[in-house]
Each structure stands twice: as structure tokens, then as C-alpha cells.
Amino acid sequence: MLKRLVGRKLLMKELEEKEQLAVQHDEQVTILPTIVMENGRVRCFRCGHSLKKYAQQELLVGRLRYYCRFCLRMGKIDEDSVLYHQPNERTTLREVACVWQGQLTIFQQRLAQHLVINYKKQQDSLVHAVTGAGKTEMLYPLIIEVVNQGGTICLAAPRTDVCIELYKRIEPLFTCAICLIHGNSEKPFDMPPIVICTTHQLLRYYQAFDCIVLDEVDAFPFQGNPSLSYAVEQALKIDGQKVLLTATPSQEQLQQVKQNKLLKEELFLRYHGRPLPVPKLVYCSCNLNSRQKIPKTLHRLLLTQLSGARRTLIFVPTIEIGKQLMVRLRHAFPSVKIANVSSIDEERHRKVEEMRQETVDWLITTTILERGVTFANIDVIVFGAHHRIYKTSSLVQIAGRVGRKSEFPNGVVYFLHEGQSRAMKQCRKQIIKMNQIGVALQDELSKL
Template sequence: MSSCSELLLWSKEHARGANAHVFAWSGQLTPLQQKASEELLASVRQNKSHLLRAVCGAGKTELLFPSIFASLQAGKRVCVAAPRTDVILELFPRFQKVFPKTTIHALYGGAPDQEGFADLVLATTHQLYRFEKAFDVVFVDEADAFPYYADETLQQAVIKAAKQHAAIHYVTATPTKSLKTTNQSILSRRYHGHDLPVPRFASLYGYARKLKKGSVPYKLQQWIEEKTTNNIPFLVFLPTIEMLESFPGHLPRVHAEHPKRKEIVMQLREKKIPGLLTTTILERGITIENVHVAVVGAEQKIFTSSALIQISGRVGRSFQYPAGDIVFFHHGISYEMDNAKAAIEGWNKS
């Protein structure tokens, strides 16, 4: 999209899909998930805005399925939006399996052309600039993620894409204070019932200077070697692209503008690489079985408490591997680090 792109508006009756929708999900919700899912469905049917606040790994996506299916059966057009491309890439194949007879389009920067009229659209929030009064039901996943929460034009794009008076529903583990809805559901446990892994703090004084000189700090090197030796996939989060690109060694690395980000993440998922270095671009929307995580420079401003909670939420997501190591390497403990740890411990007590 650019300022010189031509946009055409359809003023007649809205198009409707001709698909007979099928719900092909055979999974089973936990009692807590079932309660939250029914509350969301009630709000969708009443056209009242709803906030689904669920811890990372609670199975938020599965909770949307009944509401989406009910909307599709009622002849409504549905949009699931998220600020990050990685979230859309992860959701698309899952939704294709669950709704095999539904025409689904996935819209993100660089997405291929897709044919037909989509009853269900998965899109980054940037892509919603394309639409006006197009959707009967809108879900915004990871509604607190950058850049959506900080960009009023993106928030307006979501509102503009929804039909007049259509409710917008939000899904996130870490809602901002400005996120206000009519109804709310809280899901405080992961689907497998185990506690959230609690981050541990480890000092790594002078890490920026050492990395700049081409040397990996000893504690961090030990951590990487231990995961590699034990064949445990890992993510190392770094605060800047500069630090990412100058990191010594040959570990794969990704950031927001990396042309092969999707392929490298897939290599980690398929265990073709031991681990990778990343910026906060992978703080959410990515699930790797048994992944362990290190944050380098956790005290830096880029790592807000919500970012650290989301990063911690990458660990222990699978039923087979409900635990794992999440370490905040730091040059001094920040309030954001303390707040993130306290929030996670609070969820485990609730």
C-alpha cells in the first residue's frame, strides 16, 4: 500500500460467501477455556465488545473457534487481525485445518495474491487500511503489541474496517490500560494446567562492551553451549539490531526486516538449527516445542514488562514440555523486570 494506490469502494449490497462452512476441530477445551469461550460467544452474538485476557500459552486461539464458526454460519464476514506478520503466518495453517471449506485469506506485507471472496480474513493491522465497513465481526489478537497500541491510525484502521456498529473483540495476555471493552474473560492457567515458567535473573555486567569487542560473555556462552549440547532449541533476545548483527559466531539471526525470517523460524521449529538470535520481533506469535529463552540486556528500555512477559511466554507451552529455562541477563535489575516476574508469579497463584 502506498499513498498513490487506487482504492475502490463498493456502495451496493455487500458480497457474501457461498461456502457451506465446516468446523473440523476435534480438540477439547478445559473447563476454564470452555467458560471463557462461552462468554466470548455470548458477547459476539449480542454484538458487545469483549476482552479475552489469557496468559501466554492458555490456548487463546482455540477459544475463538466457536465464535468464528457461529459467525460464519450466520452469514457474517469475520476478520482476525494482529499487529505482527509472524502471528498471521502462525494462525493461517491452523485456521485452514479447522475451517477446511471456508475461503480464508492471509494478508501481510509480501503476501501472495489470493483468489475468491474470503469469508474469513487474517490480516496484520496495517492491511486493514484496505477495508472500509467490510467486516461484521472483528477480533484483534495481541492488541497490546507494537506498533498497534502506539499508533492511532492503526487503531482507526481497525474501526474503519468494521461495519458500522460492529463490535470489536480483543485478545491478549498483557492488555494496556486504554483497552476498554464491555465484557471481559480472564484465563489464568495454561491449557495443560502447569504453572508458567518464572524468569530468573543473572548478572551479565559489561555485556555490551564485550560483544562490541567480538567476545561473548562467559555466562551467556555457557548457556548457549549447554542448550546446544543437550539438543534443546533456544532463542536469545537482544535489544538492538546492531548488537544482533555484530554478535560473534555463526548462529542464525532474525529481525523485523530480515528477508528470510519465516524460513529461519521454520528451521528452528524443525530442529535443523540449534537456536537463533532475535530482536523483540519474536516476542509473541511463535510456538517452538521445548524452547528455552535468554534475554540479553533485559534492563534496557525496549524490554518493557509486557514484552518480558510475552518473551517468557514462549517457554513451556507444550503438554510434553510444560517447563523450561527463561533467564534475564542484565546489567542491573529494572522495575520492568521485577514487574514482569511478579505478574507471572501472580498468575501462578491465582
């Protein structure tokens, strides 16, 4: 058995020299095509992209051959190359334990049980839950069910940072091997029972997982990316199940619920029972002009934060605005410890950890931290909340950074804007509605 090939589809050059020799004589190895033609349509078997004549063809040795430029960074494939695969068969029953010491609420237990039941019934699930509802903890019974029945489960998310945070939480809790895979990580040699990876990494898998849990399916770059949706379907076993997690389901997902393709599970109450913070909309000039001054409204608000010793997460719409704002804030507030992070910051993990350890007072960030991270006892300011980068789902997630810890369930969210956008209004509307449903759940609980 070639362990590196189990559940994966890899090119010959992705294998080590010894494996390249062995693959030609191993009867368990399956050869898969790289370029396929279906109903007159040519597409890449690895990433699912359609290939156009001439545009995705090159002249080699006197003839035109299709190749895929969309997944070129994973290794070039053309009509003359093949992918090697080895099936990931179920193992014998395992006895893996979860050593988490926490306790699910009644509503969390109910949802967690439904996920296990849906999995056993071979039904896909959509979990629509508020930020801070404890979605990760509600997955633990499902993980145990899949793994102990000899299966393999994948927890996938669009962003590397979210996967890293998820791995830190999951890895110490289960008594089995768990691997983390993203663009900068080492690729595993074999297939452990639990895999945590970015959705891009699923492009390397084929009929590998009995269950795939997709966290934050509304997030970039998964949302609206057909190739990543294709990767999920390819990575799932024929009889495998999906679990989609989101605080803001798409119309397409809700339509699948109506068609009974997805079973919807809802929880609009945070695990500690307190409501979601409703954003305060504050008009503010968000133009950082050349006078090196901070907009007055923002300056007054930060003075209030400083006098109250409130640690603050400050969201900005662009990397450049983040850089400019940090310079001005450090000049205006020299006693405050301020840091700035973005997707291109190689030290962002260190700075995020410093914020978590409370050695940073104010952290300026792009949408890279809109989800998947938890800080205790913070407020949030969104500078330029009207900017087109902020969709409704993004603003809901940003507001959900506040009050996540049971020890500090309160906090304030400010949307600083130059005009209320539709996304801002929809965000407030959704949060208010979810809080109303949450209150009804609290009333139900009090009657038990």
C-alpha cells in the same frame, strides 16, 4: 457486482481497466470522500490522520489542495480524488465446519461460550489470557457462529509474521475460503468469509466485517497508533463486534471494561495446566567489546545449555547486537547450529521453520519473535533484558515462548541484565500473580 470493491474503499487506480469502466455504471457502488472536514478539523478519510494547513497542502493548477502524506504508500489521495466502495451484505446461512480434532478444557470452553454469547448480545470483548492459554483455539466456536450466520470475520494482528503463523493454523481447519493479506501478499479479488490480515491492511476496508478479532493488541505497531485504531473502527460494520486478545491489557482497555464498553474474559491457566515459567534474573555484562569475546556469564550459561542439549531462543535488543553475537557464538561453539533473524532478514521464515523442525540449536532473534510463534522444548535467554526496547508486555510475551507444548511444559527463562529495570520487575510480578490465579483454577477444577 464488482467483487473487488465489496467491503473495501479503493481509489480508481487500484481497479483494473474493466472495473474502472464498470464502476461508473454500477448502482451498488458508493462514492466516499478522501478528505473530510469535521468541526473545523481536516482529516484523511482513509487513515484518519489530521491534516494541517499548508503542511499537508500542495499547489496544483493555481489552488491549494489538501493531500495525505501519512498513507501515501497506499496511493496518493487529495481533495479531488474519491474512494469507491460496495457494501458487504450478509449472505444466506452457511454450513461451514471446523475439523479441529482437539478438545477444549473446561475453562477454555467457558470462555469460548462467553465470546459467542457476547457477540450475539452485540457486546465487544476483551480476552485477558496468559501466553499459551490456547486463545486461537478458543476462537473456533465464534468463527463458526459468525460465518454460518452469513457474516464475515477478520482475524487481525499487528505483525506479518504472526498473521502468517495464524493462517497456517486456521486455514486447514475450516471448510470455507480463507485469505491471508499483508504488505507482500497478493490482494484477494473477492471477500471470503474469513480474512486474516495485518492491522495496516484494515485501512483498505470499510464496514466490511461483522466481527474483528484483534490479536496482541499490546504489540507494536498497533499499540499507541491512532491510525490503526481508526482503521479497525472503519472496517467494522456499524452493528459489528470486536474481540481484543492480550496477555497484558492497557490501562485504557481496563478503563473501557469499567465503563462496560468491553466485557472482560480471563483465563490465567495454560491449556496443559502447568504454570508460566518465572524468569531468572542474572547479572551479566552485556557489552560486546572489540576483543571478540563473549561475556563470561553468558558463556557459562551457554555451556550449561550445550551440556544439557537444550535448544535455546536468544533474544537481543538490536539487530546489530544480534549480528555481532552470532559471529562470536559460531566461533566459540563451532559444533552448534546457530542462526540469526530480524525484521530485515528476508530468510527469517525459513530459519524459523528450521528451528521448528529442530535443525537449528540456538536461534538469535530480535523482538520480531516475541509472540506468535511456538517451538517445542526450548529455553529462552534475553541478553540485555534491561534495555529500553523491552517493555513489560514484551518480556511477558518472551517468557511465554517457553513450555507451550503439553509434551514439553517445562523450560527456563533467563533475563541477563546490567541492572534490573522496572519492566523486568513488573514482568516477574505479573507472571507470579497469574500463576497464583492459575493454581486457584486448578483447585476449582479438582473439586468438580
